[in-house]
Amino acid sequence: MNIGDVASRSGLPAKTIRYYEEIGLIQPDRTANGYRSFCEADLHKLAFLGRLRALGFSIEDCRTLMALYEDEARASADVKQVAQQHLERIEAKIQDLEAVRATLSELVDSCAGDSRPDCPILKNLSGD
């Protein structure tokens, strides 16, 4: 398979696949003409990476999880720990965003939103 094939089959852009090779997440073969040559296992890995990234795992987490994925002697506890930590980061981020949403929501509601210049949003944010 050429890169275009794995790109369409994995849903990842070709650019991203080249980048993943560059940083060592995958090691596709090369044909005589210099083209990358992907096997089914490569495709499988790329799909795996795509799902990890869609869940917001960092590239470093992906590297760790990929190593665990390929390690037949892994302990599931190691996988769980990475996922758990990521879950905690996600939950913290949700909390932050909810605080922002609450503040913004109040500000938006407090503003008439008409043609007059008086604006409680600016008033509040500029320090009263």
Added chain:
Amino acid sequence: MNIGDVASRSGLPAKTIRYYEEIGLIQPDRTANGYRSFCEADLHKLAFLGRLRALGFSIEDCRTLMALYEDEARASADVKQVAQQHLERIEAKIQDLEAVRATLSELVDSCAGDSRPDCPILKNLSGD
């Protein structure tokens, strides 16, 4: 005031303040020796920017809001629109993160997290 003073009084790092000058958000004076010289209005603007950034507004939004803040003839509707759009982006992001949280949470719960290699997390994410 030198940059160190406004940094500690605004809570923004000096690096950030220089950056804000570089991109035109503020225009502090200079003294004869080349040092930036900030007035109270500059400090006020920086505090304003700090609050906007803490709410997650982009620099471009900050630029717009700063212009509206300085425009005595603004319409509050323009301010409200910027805030409203940002609120919508925040809400969309919260939704995304909550979907991720739900998925991750299920995965984490499904994994025994012991010394054995069997891992529903990897199984699920690698495509069953």
Added chain:
DNA sequence: CCTTGACCTTCCCGTCACTGGAAGCCCCGT
């Protein structure tokens, strides 16, 4: 008067995970 140390300046590189684009090779169909 000299030095020390804290402050200031600019400049350049690094972050993270790509994305866009240029220049050039390769392969297939007509």
Added chain:
DNA sequence: ACGGGGCTTCCAGTGACGGGAAGGTCAAGG
């Protein structure tokens, strides 16, 4: 033989800074 699409590498840019180097400036202490 040629045109068009796909492939290659390399370089630059993204957003919003942060780290650190090299060097100028200022106030206080010896």
